[in-house]
Amino acid sequence: MNVIEINNLTKYYGKSRGIIDVSFNVEAGEIFGFIGPNGAGKSTTIRTLLGLIKPTSGTAFIFGKNCFTDGKEILKDVGYLPSEVFYYDGMKVIDLLKYSASFYKKDCTKRIYELAEIMDLDLNKKIEELSFGNKKKVGIVQGLLHEPKLIILDEPTSGLDPLMQQKFFELIKQENQKGVTVLLSSHILSEVQKLCNRVAIIKEGRIVKIETIENLRGENYKRIIIETDIDLSLDYFNIDGVNDFTINNHTYSFLYKGDINIIIKKLAMLNIKNITIHEPDLEEIFMHYYEKGEDA
Amino acid sequence: MNIYLHELKQQRKATLIWILSLSILIILLMMMYPTIQQDAESFLKLLENYPEELRLALGMHIESITSVLGFSAFVFSFTMLITTIQAMIMGMSIISKEERDKTADFLLTKPLSRTAIIINKIIASLTIFTITNISIYLVSLISITMFSNTTFDLMFFTEIFIGLLLTQILFFILGLFVSIIMKKVKSPLGVSLGIVFLLYTLSTILVKDTDDIMRYLTLYKYFEPNFIFMNKSLEAPFIILGLILVILLLTFSLIIYNKKDITS
Amino acid sequence: MNIFLHELKSYRKSLLIWSLCLILLIWMGIIEFLSSKGSNSLSELYNNLPPSLKALMGGGDFNVETAIGYYSVLFIYIELIVVIHAALLGVGIISKEEKDKTIEFLLTRPLSRNSVLKSKTLATFVLILILNIVILLASIIIFNTNSDESIISELMKLMVGMLFLQILFGSFGLFIASLRKQAKSSGSIVLGIVLGMFIMSILADLHKSLHFLRHLTPFRYFDAKTLLLESGFKLIYIFICIILTTAFLLLSHYFYNKRDLSL
DSSP: EEEEOOOOOEEETTTTTEEEEEEEETTTOEEEEEOOOOOSHHHHHHHHTTTTOOOOOEEEEEEHHHHHOOOHHHHEEEEEOOOSOOOOOOOBBHHHHHHHHHHHSOHHHHHHHHHHHTTOOOOOGGGSSSOOHHHHHHHHHHHTTTTTTTEEESSSTTOOOOOHHHHHHHHHHHHTTTTOOOEEEEOOHHHHHHHHHEEEEEETTEEEEEEEEIIIIIIIEEEEEEEEOOOOTTTTTTTTEEEEEEEEEEEEEEEEEEEHHHHHHHHTTEEEEEEEEEEHHHHHHHHHHHHHHOOO | HHHHHHHHHHHHHHHHHHHHHHHHHHHHHHTHHHHHHHHHHHHHHHHSSOHHIIIIIIIIHHHHSHHHHHHHHHHHHHHHHHHHHHHHHHHHHHHHHHHTTTOOOHHHHHSHHHHHHHHHHHHHHHHHHHHHHHHHHHHHHHHHHHHSSOOOHHHHHHHHHHHHHHHHHHHHHHHHHHHHHOOOOHHHHHHHOOOOOOOOHHHHHHHTTTTTTGGGGGGGGTOOOHHHHHHHHHHHHHHHHHHHHHHHHHHHHHHHHHHHOOOO | EEEEEHHHHHTTHHHHOOOOHHHHHHHHHHHHHHHHTTTTHHHHHHTSOOOOHHHTTOSSSOTTTTTTHHHHHHHHHHHHHHHHHHHHHHHHHHHHHHHOOOHHHHHTTSHHHHHHHHHHHHHHHHHHHHHHHHHHHHHHHHHHOOOOOOOHHHHHHHHHHHHHHHHHHHHHHHHHHHHHOOHHHHHHHHHHHHHHHHHHHTTTTTTTGGTHHHHHGGGSOOHHHIIISSSOHHHHHHHHHHHHHHHHHHHHHHHHSSSSSOO
16 A cells, blocks of 8 residues: 555656656555755755645645645644744643644644653753754654654754664654554655665756655665776666766676676676675665666 | 634734734824923914915814824824734745745645634634733723823724734735745745835825725725724725625635646 | 945835835815915915914914915924934834844955945945935925926025934934844834924923923924024024034944944
């Protein structure tokens, strides 16, 4: 079952691009990563899902309900953590959390204290006295206190120290094990790599790739680096599946995706001084998609 | 309900200050009543030497000042300027402040329709206006009984306050509407004051009489205390007109706000 | 210099709107005056009103039959509006940086806080002056095209008086914004004080026992009555005005330099 279903979602702000033809599904129980550089359209997509922004065209469904007409029903089971958190000045943390809880028809008091304990949050401080990181913690507790079935996180870890990031990831994983679906937008690949099952990569408003993490880095791509004694002809590796080709002296480096046998045979014909073959990390693949701009 | 209570709590201090300053103003003006009554009465004697139409043109105002109700009407014309400022500022900021302070993300991702949010906030504001009006109603009653020894008709007095409340609602909804059609309200204070003073001054300059055409344009004079005094009651056409305006502006506000993009 | 220009630019639109509203007000007021002119005995009667009643009716002691007398009544409101503009401008030009969270950006440029405040003060005064000149020109033009009474010299006097008030309240706004940490409510406080002063200026005429208020509210320092009907500019008021303005400006520098800016 799909918790989120987005079909051909397009948003223009006047004439300037927001997102174009974005389509993807997030299945129940998965942690779905949404990655892309600044200004690619991550927040626009998320804000459209939440009903904060009205789309130019396209449809979006959460829990099978229309995001643009049934927002009220959907939001009962959604927890949202924005990238920048702003709350009412003059309120204490606990007052804000209680105010937030009051919108959901259940008793969240126990959960508030649990979460505050985990995130090490002082409930009696005033909001305006909190540092950026501590405000973010308020945001996390605020997003999770009503035990939502879908958690939407927009660049959640900025401002958190590594220890808190760790705790936060644990928290998200725990929620996920309870069956909660998570949509995580980020440009920090390590956190996506750690948490997510699948990712969508967005670039200049368009989705360029939707893939499982394993497929993205493990099964399909190999980073191959060889050293030779002699100059190779430039088009020696000009075959299908070779990308990101660089030459440094007699060191040749490229990403390979495709039948391993073909490339091994190709390599076997050369006199090679040294060779490394490894799985690229997400960063490399990510850079590859962005720099080449290829719809692979 | 929670938004309603939250708004009331947030506005508590400001409301208290409005009520206090209004009360001080009213008490001060009411203290003046005995002297002004004397001035006015001596002037009325002088007026007897002038032709009939002149007396009608100016005399109405003066005659009304000599009675305690008529004088109160003058006092409440001043009060009205202040309460409409309160109403307009509140209307301008009640929705726009969420965007300016960037708390809109918080509020609008709660399971509530935008219409429900606006309605809740409107009811909270109406509560505040009602509290303000009842407070100054009581202060006025007390100060009138203290500073004058004549009896007066409580009904007129009550109608003047209903008029004040209606004017406040009108300006509140106008403020709400303006804040929603403007994309970003940088200074709700400045815009509200600009509009209020423009309308107030225009109404003072242009509207001379109860049946002046300009009265329809400047919201100020729909339920003007002096006019209520002269007509002995609120005027039904203006109540209906006001109601239509409120419904229209509110409907437009809701439609536009429901379509609005809340950008971060 | 760049801050100064930036401020002028960012207040361009707002200044335009204030100017247009005031021009509209003056225009409608003057048209109304010209159309109601002629009923001599009415104004004679009006002029016989006891001062307390005139004050209540918003008039003051003017002969509303003459152009300048009428303008003096109108002037009460014009002055209130421009003073509010000046005070809110003074507050806003400082506090908006904190409201919009741009203060970090601004204060991490290689500039002293003093020079930031100086540029902003200068911008405030220039904007105030422009509004003043707009009103002067608008009044002259509207009068000259609709009537043959010439009131230019009186208008000039009124505008000079108004400029004193504008600068005073502009500085007061700068002072309050520099003093207070809570940027959001500074505007309301300044507005409350301005309105309080204005109401005092009306109350002052209501009764003999309240006449002393005239010395307390700057609205009575350069009002049309003093400038046109009585002695003209009073040295003591000019003196008070300059002292207060200087004090507000110095204090605003002192507090702005000292304070922790909230984020």
